[in-house]
Amino acid sequence: MKYHVITLGCQMNLSDGERVISVLDKAGYQWTDNEEEANLIGILACSVRQKAIDKVYSRIHKWNKWKNHKNLITFISGCILPDDHEKFLKLFDITFQMKDLPKLPEMISNYGITTPLHLKVGIDPHNENIEQFWDVKPNYQSNFEAFIPIQNGCDKFCSFCAVPYTRGREVSRPSRDIVAEVALLAAQGYKSITLLGQNVNSYGLDKKGEEITFPQLLREIGELGKRLKKDFWVYFTSPHPRDMTDEVIEVIAEYPVLAKQIHLPMQSGDDKVLMRMNRKHNMEKYRHIVESIRRIIPQATLFTDIIVGFTGETDEQFDNTRKAMEEFQFNMSYTAIYSPRPGATSHRWDDDVPLEEKKRRLHVLTEELRKHNLPYNNSLVGKTLRVLVKGDDRKEGFLSGHTEGKLIVRFAAENKKLVGQFVDVKITSASDFSMEGELVEAGSLKSEAGQPKSVVTV
Secondary structure: OEEEEEEOOOHHHHHHHHHHHHHHHHOOOEEOOOHHHOOEEEEEEEOOOHHHHHHHHHHHHHHHHHOOOOOOEEEEEEEOOHHHHHHHHOOOOEEOOHHHHHHHHHHHHOOOOOOOOOOOOOOOOOOOOHHHHHOOOOOOOOOOEEEEEOEEOOOOOOOOOOHHHHHOOOEEOOHHHHHHHHHHHHHOOOOEEEEEOOOHHHOOHHHEOOEOOHHHHHHHHHHHHHHHOOOOEEEEEOOOHHHOOHHHHHHHHHOOOEOOEEEOOOEOOOHHHHHHOOOOOOHHHHHHHHHHHHHHOOOOEEEEEEEEOOOOOOHHHHHHHHHHHHHHOOOEEEEEEOOOOOOOHHHHOOOOOOHHHHHHHHHHHHHHHHHHHHHHHHOOOOOEEEEEEEEEOOOOOEEEEEEOOOOEEEEEOOOHHHOOOEEEEEEEEEOOOOEEEEEEOHHHHEOOOOOEOOOEOO
16 A cells, blocks of 8 residues: 655654654555555644644545545644544544554554544643654654654643644653664764754653753763764754753753754743743843853854734834844744634634734844844855755755754755765855855865864854
8 A cells, every 4th residue: 555644844743754654664555755646645734833734624625535536544643733633533534643653554454443542532631652652763754864852742831832732741752762863863874963842951851850851961962972973963942941041051062063053932022922922931031041152152053933913912012022133133033923723822812913014023023134144144254164965956056055053055066965964165155044155175175284274163
């Protein structure tokens, strides 16, 4: 039987998808890139954004029509709200929580037989059996970039967020398994490894006395990198400001393998909005973290998440967010227009900021980001940066990759064997959100006196 799986949403869903593929491959099913020739089609959904859910309905209506002329079984899992989960029971042949993935082949073989497993509705808030899911060896979809889940669920209950209702409460994966997976990937030559969780820096807090903390986990990975003497970068996403400590920043500064890039969601630059969001941090706390990053790791790049047009956000409160962007000068901001999600607390509140005003605020923040991004990128012109090559660039004849700080760099090259490798690129020009440069051959990195030239870490 041929199968096809579609993944929507964040990196966590992408990582989950690698384990779905692994389970189906092991069960004897054959992958196909063409969903039309598949007899088994699955989708990993995301209830966090309505747009992603709309895509699910579009797909399943099409697939159910196909059943008129072919044998087809459909399944759905992922990050799904209980209400969506119940609706999908009527549309998909099989629905399951990701923690039940090891039982998927059994569910497929029993399809057509009414079983309690198939009819299970809702989300298990305690994430029982999640370790059986983590025990599944993923089928990595890249040979140089990998994502490692270190926890599942969330205990923060931000008023705008559906994740605690889609993935349950926080559960930390055993650290020995995390470190072992990093070691395996590094030994296999992976160059970029990202630790995933809804709140990675609260890792271990659900198992006090039984498990190490997040900075201790980073230290173990840093020590592993020193022992292996392998060239790779380790990232993590996303931390929560409430649990971000100077210890985490100091550990990152200490170990070369820990990438000097931090994604620190701010969501709003106004304390009153942060309170309504139930973010459990204020701007004083956030400012302290940023100051620590700039002091301890001055070369680090800083990314963030921001929501515009949250319920009740006034012009003055929005302007505080703009001022915060001006102050912190993020290298990248993933800015989203607020939309209520069923199940989240704020869904009960009036969505009282007009859509056109939300779009205007989004544009203002984008321009604010451009304002200081261009000078920063221009400051790197003439410098040589280490770049991980990701693939073809949109510009013909160019390859593209990112620096340790996840800044995008393109350069002219025809050698596709460079994909997945580190190269050195001398920056020749810069724009708002990317840079362009020339490939530096290894031999040309020596000065006339024969001393190695420095490669800037950004």
